[in-house]
Amino acid sequence: MSQAERTVPTTCPYCGVGCTLELHIQDQYITHVSSPFDSPVNHGNLCVKGRFGYDFIYNKARVTTPLIRKEAQDPGQREQAFDLSAWRAVSWDEALDYTADRLVEIYRRDGAEALAAYCCAKATNEDNYLLQKLFRALFRTNNIDHCTRLCHAGSVAALQRALGSSAMSNTAAEVIQSDVFIVTGSNTTENHPIIALQMKAAVRKHGAKMIVIDPRRIELVDFAELWLPIRPGSNVPVFAAMAHVILKEGLANQDFIARRTTNFSEFAESMEKFTPEFAERISGVDKELIIRAARLYAQADHGAIFWGMGISQLSHGTASALAVINLAFLTGHIGRPGTGLNPLRGQNNVQGASDMGAMPFHFPGYMAVDKPGNAEQWEAAWHVEPGGLNRRRGLTTTEILGHAHPGGVRGLYIMGENPMMSEPNLNLTRHHMQQLEFLVTQDLFINESGAFADVFLPAAAWAEKDGTFTNTDRRVQRVRRALEPSGQARPDWQIICDLARRIEQRLDRPATAKWDYAHPADILKEVGSVSVEYRGVTYGRLEQSGLQVPVWDELHPGTPFLFAETFPSGPGKFHPLDYIPAAEAPDEAFPFILTTGRVLEHWHGGTLTRHSAVNELYPQAIVEINPADALLYNIEDGQPVQVASRRGMVVLRALVSERTRPGVVFIPFHFAEAAANLLTNDALDPLALIPEFKACAVNIAAAQVELPEYVRRGRI
Ligand SMILES: Nc1nc2c(c(=O)[nH]1)N[C@H]1C(S)=C(S)[C@@H](COP(=O)(O)OP(=O)(O)OC[C@H]3O[C@@H](n4cnc5c(=O)[nH]c(N)nc54)[C@H](O)[C@@H]3O)O[C@H]1N2
Ligand SMILES: Nc1nc2c(c(=O)[nH]1)N[C@H]1C(S)=C(S)[C@@H](COP(=O)(O)OP(=O)(O)OC[C@H]3O[C@@H](n4cnc5c(=O)[nH]c(N)nc54)[C@H](O)[C@@H]3O)O[C@H]1N2
C-alpha cells in the first residue's frame, strides 16, 4: 500500500552555502525537493544540484555491501578494480574484523606514524569527530587531515597568523549591507550560487559596488563596477599595490591601525616596492584599474572581501591571503556588519570537519596538538592515560601519500575523499597509492581511489542519517534521516564506533573512551564538553534553524559576525610581503598558464554528479581558450585537442570563449578520462602545504591520438 507523502527538512549535501532542503518522500523515494522561503540561508532559492542532484543515492553503481578484495595486494603492485568481480561481498563482522586486524598489525609492528586517515568534508560533524578520535585515542597518531588541505589551507594559515581564527568573519547574506565589496578568486555564481544571488541583489537593489579580481570573465563581471583581469599567480603584487596606493594617498584608517593592529611599520615599508606600475607588469592589469579599486575599497563605509580558491590554491597561497588580510586591517573593514574577511568555504561541511579536529595540527576546537595543556583536556575527555595522546604534529593530506613507503605510512583509511582525482600530479599520486600496504575506503561508491582499496565499507548517504553540518558562515544545521540506509549501508558514525570497539579489544589497553552513543546528539555534546565554541550547540536548539558558532553556552544566541572588539590572537598582525612567482612559468615548450576549477553542474572529481542526472547538463570535458589564442593556434570551437604539461597529457574539446584571458586556459577537474590533475603541479605552499592547482604551464595542439568515447559524444 502506498504511504502518504512525508516532508523532511534537512541541509544540502553539496556546497558550503548550506541551503535548507525539504525532501518530499513517498514510499522511501524522494519525489522532489523544495526549500522554505523563511530559510535564513537561501530564502527558498536552490541551485540545480540542491534541487535535482540528490538522485546519486539511487544510482545503480552505488555499493551498499561491505567488500574485501579477493586477491591480496602487495605494496607497490596495487591495482584499481572498479569491477565488482574483483571483490568478495562479506558481512559487516568480517569486514570490520579484517580491518581491525590489519590496522592493529601495522600499528604493533611500525607504530603510530605508520597509520593515517582522511576525514570527509561531506560527512557530518559527528562522523568526523569520531574518525579523528579513533585515530588519536586508539592509534595515537595525528596523521589526520581532509580536503581542507587542498582547499582553504592557504587562507587558514594566513588568518591564523594574522588574527588567530580561520572562519569567515561575517555572514554571507550581510553582503547587502556592504557599499563596496571585492570578490576575488571566487567564481561565486557557479560555486556558491545562492551567495552570488545575494551579491547581485546587493548591487542591483542596494546600490553596492562590486570589484571582481579574477583572470576569467566570470558571470559576476556583468554586475561589477571594476574587473581586474589578473594573470594567475599574481595576487600579491595586485593586492600589495592596492595597499601601496591606500598608504600613498592617505586613505588608511589610522585609528583602526593604532587601536587594533601591530607590525604596521614593517608592513608599510615592504609595500614601498609594490607600485601600481610594478603590479601592472606582473599581473597584466592596467594600473589605473588597480588605483581605482584601491580608492573604492578604502573609501567605503562597509567594505567586505570574499575570496575563493584563486587566492588559496597557489604555492604562495598563504602570502596571497595575507595580502588580502592586510587590506582589511589597513582600512578597518572588519568587525562590523557588511564588512569582513570572508573565505567562502567549499564543501557542505568543510568548516565543520575542521572545527572537529580533522586536521594534523589541531585537536577539535583548533587546540594545537603541540601546545601544553591541550592534549591533557582531550585525554580527560577520552579517558586516555595522562601523556597518552600524541603531541607531535601529524602529516597533511599532501604529505600522507608521499610518505607511503616502508618506514613511512603503511595503512590509510579514507572516509569519503578521492585523492586519485583531487590531488595534483595524478601520475605521481597513483604511484604513491600503489605503495600502500593496506587501504580502507568508506564511501557510497568505489571511486578512483577506492578502486585501489583492500576493504570497502558502504556508508549511508546524507539523507539516510542524522547529524549536523557547519556551513560557510559557521552555521551549524541539522541533517535528518529521511530514508532508511540503502542495502547494508550504515551511517559513518556507527561504522566508526563498531570498528573502534574491535580495535580497542585487540589493543589490549585499558582504554575506556566512549564508543556507544545512542544518537549523534550525544556525540555533539561530547564535542562541546571541551571545544568551547560548540558548548551551546545542542540538537534541541537546532530544531527550528541553525546556530552560528561560537555559541558559548546554552543561552548564547550565536555569532553572526566576529571580531567586533578584538581578534582571538589580540591585535591583528600586519605581514610584510614579497612577490614570489608561481612555481612553473610558461615558456616556449609550454606557453599557456593552465588554471583549473569547477562549473555549476559538476562536483569535484564527479563521484556524486556523474551518478546524477545533473551530469547530463554538462557531460563532457572541455578546455576553455581565448579566441585570440585559438586563432593563433588554429583551434576551432569544439575541436578535440590535447593539452600537455611536464607531468601528463589529456584529450578534450576546445571551448573557445572570452571567459578566459589570452595566455590562460581553464579546465574543470571533473572527468577522470581527462583529469585536469594529470597536468597540475604538486609544488606546495611552504606554510599551508597546499598545492598549486591554479597555475601550471601547458601546451595545446590538435588531438593526435584516437578520441576517447567521452570526446566523441558531441558538443555540450
Ligand atoms: N558547482 C560546484 N560548486 C562547488 C564545488 C564544485 O565542485 N562544484 N566545490 C566546492 C568547493 S570544495 C570549493 S573549495 C568551492 C570553490 O569555489 P571557487 O573558489 O569559486 O572555485 P574555482 O572554480 O576553483 O576557482 C575560483 C576562481 O579563481 C580564479 N583564479 C584562478 N587563478 C587565480 C589567481 O591567481 N588569482 C585570482 N584572484 N583568481 C584566480 C578562477 O578564474 C576562478 O574564477 O566551490 C564549492 N562549490
Ligand atoms: N585541479 C584541481 N584539483 C582540485 C581543486 C581544484 O580547484 N583544481 N580543488 C580542491 C578542493 S578545493 C577540494 S575541496 C578537493 C575535493 O576533493 P574530494 O573531497 O576528494 O572530492 P569529492 O568528490 O567531493 O569527494 C567526496 C567523496 O565523499 C563521498 N561521500 C559523499 N557523502 C559521503 C558520506 O556521507 N560519507 C562518506 N563516507 N562518503 C561520502 C563521495 O561519494 C566522494 O567519493 O579537490 C581539490 N582538487
Ligand code: SF4
Ligand atoms: S547553493 Fe550550494 S547548498 Fe545551495 S542548493 Fe546549491 S549546492 Fe546546495
Ligand SMILES: [Mo]
Ligand atoms: Mo574545496
